[in-house]
Amino acid sequence: MILLDSNFIFALKAKRDKNYNRANEILDGLIKEKDDIICTNYLVLNETFTLAISRYNGKVQYLKEYYKLFWGSENFFQLISIEMNEYKGIYSILEKYLSPKRQLSFVDGSLIYLYKKNDAKQIISFDSHFDNILNRSF
Numbered sequence: 001m002i003l004l005d006s007n008f009i010f011a012l013k014a015k016r017d018k019n020y021n022r023a024n025e026i027l028d029g030l031i032k033e034k035d036d037i038i039c040t041n042y043l044v045l046n047e048t049f050t051l052a053i054s055r056y057n058g059k060v061q062y063l064k065e066y067y068k069l070f071w072g073s074e075n076f077f078q079l080i081s082i083e084m085n086e087y088k089g090i091y092s093i094l095e096k097y098l099s100p101k102r103q104l105s106f107v108d109g110s111l112i113y114l115y116k117k118n119d120a121k122q123i124i125s126f127d128s129h130f131d132n133i134l135n136r137s138f
Helices: 006-013 020-033 042-055 060-070 084-097 106-117
Strands: 002-004 038-041 078-080 122-124
Touching (some): 006 020, 006 042, 006 060, 042 060, 084 106
Parallel strands (some): 002 122, 038 078
């Protein structure tokens, strides 16, 4: 299993994002390999759309690009749910890894939780705060 972070998904469509080219290089490799289940969760979906709304000043035409990634013709990953009883596990992840130098969001905690729960192979993220917790590709 390979997990996707919101900054990777966002960069796939944001031509002005500093990680746009690298995100698309990674995507090309993922599509060619097709060996692993590629997924993210609904918290990442929420964060990605919130980021797009903020960065594009609420212009709906940009949201359509992310719609294609999550539910449309450009979708290459699965969306997985987190059950209500798993939120305590995410909280425990935050208690374990959160520090002034490693400020994880709840979304980050959810990805670490899923990574550990599913014995994932890697996470694709441009955030270094995952380092020394899990295997990150960037």
